[in-house]
Amino acid sequence: MAGRRGAVLSIESTSVQDYVKAIYAFTEWQDAAVTASRLAARLSVANSSVTGMVAKLVDLGLAEHRKYGPISLTTSGRALALAMVRRHRLIETFLVTELGYGWDEVHDEAEQLEHTVSDAFVARLDAKLGRPPRDPHGDPIPAADGSVAYPPAYRLDGVDDGHAGRLVRVSDEDPGVLRFLDRHGIGLDAHLLVRHGAGSPVELLLGPSAPALPVDAALTRALWIGGSVPHEGCTLRNPL
Amino acid sequence: MAGRRGAVLSIESTSVQDYVKAIYAFTEWQDAAVTASRLAARLSVANSSVTGMVAKLVDLGLAEHRKYGPISLTTSGRALALAMVRRHRLIETFLVTELGYGWDEVHDEAEQLEHTVSDAFVARLDAKLGRPPRDPHGDPIPAADGSVAYPPAYRLDGVDDGHAGRLVRVSDEDPGVLRFLDRHGIGLDAHLLVRHGAGSPVELLLGPSAPALPVDAALTRALWIGGSVPHEGCTLRNPL
DNA sequence: GCGGTTTTTGAGGCACACCTAAAGATAAGG
DNA sequence: CCTTATCTTTAGGTGTGCCTCAAAAACCGC
Numbered sequence A, B: 001m002a003g004r005r006g007a008v009l010s011i012e013s014t015s016v017q018d019y020v021k022a023i024y025a026f027t028e029w030q031d032a033a034v035t036a037s038r039l040a041a042r043l044s045v046a047n048s049s050v051t052g053m054v055a056k057l058v059d060l061g062l063a064e065h066r067k068y069g070p071i072s073l074t075t076s077g078r079a080l081a082l083a084m085v086r087r088h089r090l091i092e093t094f095l096v097t098e099l100g101y102g103w104d105e106v107h108d109e110a111e112q113l114e115h116t117v118s119d120a121f122v123a124r125l126d127a128k129l130g131r132p133p134r135d136p137h138g139d140p141i142p143a144a145d146g147s148v149a150y151p152p153a154y155r156l157d158g159v160d161d162g163h164a165g166r167l168v169r170v171s172d173e174d175p176g177v178l179r180f181l182d183r184h185g186i187g188l189d190a191h192l193l194v195r196h197g198a199g200s201p202v203e204l205l206l207g208p209s210a211p212a213l214p215v216d217a218a219l220t221r222a223l224w225i226g227g228s229v230p231h232e233g234c235t236l237r238n239p240l
Numbered sequence C: 001g002c003g004g005t006t007t008t009t010g011a012g013g014c015a016c017a018c019c020t021a022a023a024g025a026t027a028a029g030g
Numbered sequence D: 001c002c003t004t005a006t007c008t009t010t011a012g013g014t015g016t017g018c019c020t021c022a023a024a025a026a027c028c029g030c
Helices: A014-028 A036-043 A047-059 A075-097 A106-113 A119-128 A175-183 A217-222 B014-028 B036-043 B047-059 B075-097 B106-113 B119-128 B175-183 B217-222
Strands: A063-065 A071-073 A163-170 A191-196 A202-205 A223-230 B063-065 B071-073 B163-170 B191-196 B202-205 B213-215 B223-230
Touching (some): A014 A036, A014 A047, A014 A071, A047 A063, A071 A075, A075 A106, A175 A217, A217 A223, B014 B036, B014 B047, B014 B075, B071 B075, B075 B106, B075 B119, B163 B175, B175 B217, B217 B223
Antiparallel strands (some): A163 A191, A163 A223, B063 B071, B163 B191, B163 B223
């Protein structure tokens, strides 16, 4: 049943790791079934490549997949994904806090390194960094045992007018977003107040005296705020 | 002339980098012609693999090779080799000084990472470490411009009876050697006095009161001492 | 100039991941 | 229920990179 083809591929293949990570990522901040075409789009490969690769993941016991059905991870698949995510985020943290990278510069480097470093390296790095709970973009770093604590967070495009809160996470996929935030002095944990103009773009209020900052649609999909409370008037209170 | 076959291989291929590094390593601490069979032995591949790969290096302008002749690096080949050596040694230094690895544990990890990290990473790491002149095994770290300062050093099996000096470098190829030195409390820069018993193995004297330490042939090929002066009596003086 | 060693050539294999094109399954609407 | 548009799978094939074995060719010391 399992292993009907050669199945020489191992858990150490960077492709396998990338697929597993991509499947995991799909459900990390949203609840959507992972279909072959969605995976293909995310990984920039043809649909048929996904079919083939997923069959290998199934052989390796990492994924579950009924023909024409959605794709999901097994327990060990999830464990592998979490291990990769842990690596990625610890490495990003290291690059920023120890080597002085900007938070917009770390993604690609981490993407490479996560496949290369040993488990011992990860363990030592974690200790060196003081077991950080989250990475430079606010993403929680899974513990060595695979447990993760996700902070309550809402994507900006799902937040109603007048809510206030702290910037909990920023998607690291678009460096441009990160540089935009840098330009406006917005970092993790910044206090934000959300205002919807009538039909106009969402605006962020950064403080009582700061001017409103209009943000485009891409931004609202990249920013997540937490500790949200409805505001009264236009005064920022301490939302948390 | 150049590029007579497909030659799509690039300077980023880990194999290319390993071959170039291996060719460089041959002449780093000795003066021997690099023949195909020696390269094959060092890289654990068949002779014919070396012939093929060296042809690619020639196409890439990294190596020079007349049929049936010895193999040497071009200027850009040497530059690539030095860049790889720099990466390797900086990474080893990082692993030891920042992550607490033992000097016997870093070689393999560095061997992987050196192919993965970016130039920016190397530059930042170098700065973070304070531009160290040598790695944990005493090997000099090439500067970013490719310059290297080799300390005068003599391999122990070429040192006559009665010479004294500091431990300048230890080959990192055999972790067992490094652990042996650890067990006896010998680190880089340790003062050593060399004594040849009649027909018996070489002995090291570590200090006026310490007992002589017999070392086997493998050890004498892994240890390099510098600042060598003939000793008088059995008293250790400051050799440098 | 001969024999042993080294090197090169040639032919081939294998792992891995990808693609295109065509065929098959599914699901939504009429 | 059937049609149609969409998604997914199959089949066949490409390309890279590196390796092997076996045989032919060159080299070198005697």
